[in-house]
Amino acid sequence: MKKQQNILVIGAGLCGSLLALRLGQRGYNVTVYEMRTDLRKTDISAGRSINLAFSDRGNKAIKLVGLEDQVKELCIPMNGRMLHDKESNTFLSNYSGRDYEYINSISREKLNSLLLTEAEKYDNVAIHFNKKCNSVDFENTTAHFQDYITKEEFIEDADCIIATDGAGSALRKSYYLERKFLFSFSQNYLTHGYKELSILPSETGDYKTYKNALHIWPRGDFMVIALPNLDGSFTVTLFLSYAEGEYNFNNLTTPEIVTEFFQKEFPDALELMPNLVKDFFENPTAPLGTVKCSPWHYKGNTLLMGDSAHAIVPFYGQGMNASFEDVVEFDQVLEANKDADWETIFTAYEKTRKKDTDAIADLAIDNFHEMKDHVGQAIFQEKRKIEMALEKEFPEDYSSKYSLVTFNENIGYREAMLKGRAQDKAILKMLADGVISASDDIKDILDKVKIETEAILDDHKVAGLR
């Protein structure tokens, strides 16, 4: 009965194209409007392609739509963090003590293209490009678009509208500006911005540094990271304060000072990047923001999904994974409420999902500090060493916060956060107090960590307010 209904999806990025595909598979009539041009028809030079971390939560969604094998071909496994210090020493820190747990580097463009092509195979799915949504009349369930090429403006009607139009969502803006209901909303920027750079392939087309890792140059207040691409290049990202510190985006204004900065802080990276200065001044500096809001839906008319509802900073590698998990959760709500109206479905979806997207937003900011700073500190390294040993020796009994978030797609982000933070606190406290050390019997450590973690979780419950 619901299958006759027409769904308008705003935005054909990763979340929108996956959503369109899944709704198409469920038999809905789906019309998608995307403001950009069709990325399958444009040429993006190889070294500049943007890659993303793809892990188990994202893969759960890909399995749902039956594309696991095809996506696997796009993936480059990254087994751990390769840390680079200022003396160009490297140290590989695995993401998990379990060999089969790793994350992947994947091309945004290739993955998005695959999802678009698969979605379009369904007769009941239509995707239109170069159509920008300017606003949504959520009372009347209509959206206002403009065609980028013809400049023509038009209004589209639907039974319901789902906005997957990213951090700058037109629907969210309409919720905020119309003031027709109490809309809680936050946008929070870090003091740091980012700039993408690249390590190009060697002359023989090979990777210039170790392929199967996420490279990090942690420097306390700033950092560089690099993720591999299929063509032998790496996409490199500099995360740096706009205005603070000796070097910052505001004062890196000449080739000389940029080179000096890299020479001093990232000498081994500089050696791999003869193209540094060109990249630096050609590529934009972009801000890092977190968006949260509530409610996501207006009655049964409109719904925010993906980044439009919860944009996060990239430091947990979970942005795409969280948006894909939105589609899985939405699909489960649809399945469990087959005869329900859209308002019931949207309400149930937000109720089950929002606590988890709030949690990954906070976790992503935690990880900013962990990546640029803590990974270089002795006590955090000792904690990590212990956690690797625990995961290796007791694969069924222990998962670090990172593993809970990244590899345990059957628990929600919020549960992963609460348990993971309590574990971190327990281990750091016991290390600081000399109650455990990395050389202790590992079973003894496991028992102590479990008891202390439970005690911390209990304390939180007693305190109530926090």
Next chain:
Amino acid sequence: MKKQQNILVIGAGLCGSLLALRLGQRGYNVTVYEMRTDLRKTDISAGRSINLAFSDRGNKAIKLVGLEDQVKELCIPMNGRMLHDKESNTFLSNYSGRDYEYINSISREKLNSLLLTEAEKYDNVAIHFNKKCNSVDFENTTAHFQDYITKEEFIEDADCIIATDGAGSALRKSYYLERKFLFSFSQNYLTHGYKELSILPSETGDYKTYKNALHIWPRGDFMVIALPNLDGSFTVTLFLSYAEGEYNFNNLTTPEIVTEFFQKEFPDALELMPNLVKDFFENPTAPLGTVKCSPWHYKGNTLLMGDSAHAIVPFYGQGMNASFEDVVEFDQVLEANKDADWETIFTAYEKTRKKDTDAIADLAIDNFHEMKDHVGQAIFQEKRKIEMALEKEFPEDYSSKYSLVTFNENIGYREAMLKGRAQDKAILKMLADGVISASDDIKDILDKVKIETEAILDDHKVAGLR
């Protein structure tokens, strides 16, 4: 030298009028534009006047401008919370174990009038009413106004503009909409709204219930409070969910159901409020929101102060006190930077102040749950009993979170929050674990609370991230 400078203040509410007075005292040329009519010239019926909690942080500001004696005459001391249960039993819970620590109920109108009159005594201060600010051009330090009466629109120029125009600030809106810099911003609404009601004086003009307390009818998911006015009335506020629970603002739509609700939940209050139904349907239901943002200033041109920078929910009775403290802090920054430019002053002010206004925003939400719910729970009551005893026996050695926030104007809100929360957690944990009980030797309790509090604060430091 700076004394020649012209400062434009937007908004002549409590914060704006105090700021204008203080800047006038410092010799600046101050022009204030207020959108409302002059409240000294309008008639507000007695029972409906809005009162506020006034305590030590606010009084510090009042002392600064030399009005302590005059303000004292407007104050009604409230020594504690008078709790009313469903069976109409009452229980007085003091705010502090120290007799000289109490809060005050004060009329917003009378206090604001006093500040306006005092500010206008300075030749270098001018206040204009009925002029609404629509937007601020913060690049050019000009503000756009419209006269409510003549409808005339005009633009005012200044050396710097300080917006004390409240939670709906025109300057903050301009910061947000112009997108000329990265503006972090949040507005978060509670699921509850509030409605003001009243207990009128008796026929002989007396208070119908105990005068010197803040009355609370805590009911878990909702509550009623009442604060005394000088004329013998109380201003009563109902805090209730818009949509959830058996009774909520959405379904309290008839005189019968409103009366039924009060009869069932607040029988003793109902007895004092024959005017309940009239008040209920004449007075609006208003939302409860928290606003945070950053930066507060744009270069040395414009600055947000008071609610425009940090609107908070009313549950700690600190809204006005926090805004008054803003003026004290700003004055201290002015004093310490006499030869500095406005950008230096605004930057220094935000740096020192924002951490504290963020803290009181969070504390105010904590206290919402404490007032409507925790005050009625046995473990919280036992904690409170212990804290009263500690403050009474060791007035120099112990202050509860409430005392730190409310009566310790020489430490910041953030320090009060961190220490106060750790103390709460320590006491609740030890009560739950049976380590202490209210019948123990009080010196023994003090020692245990101090040690456990320090341990909790240390744990937080070790965990780093949180």
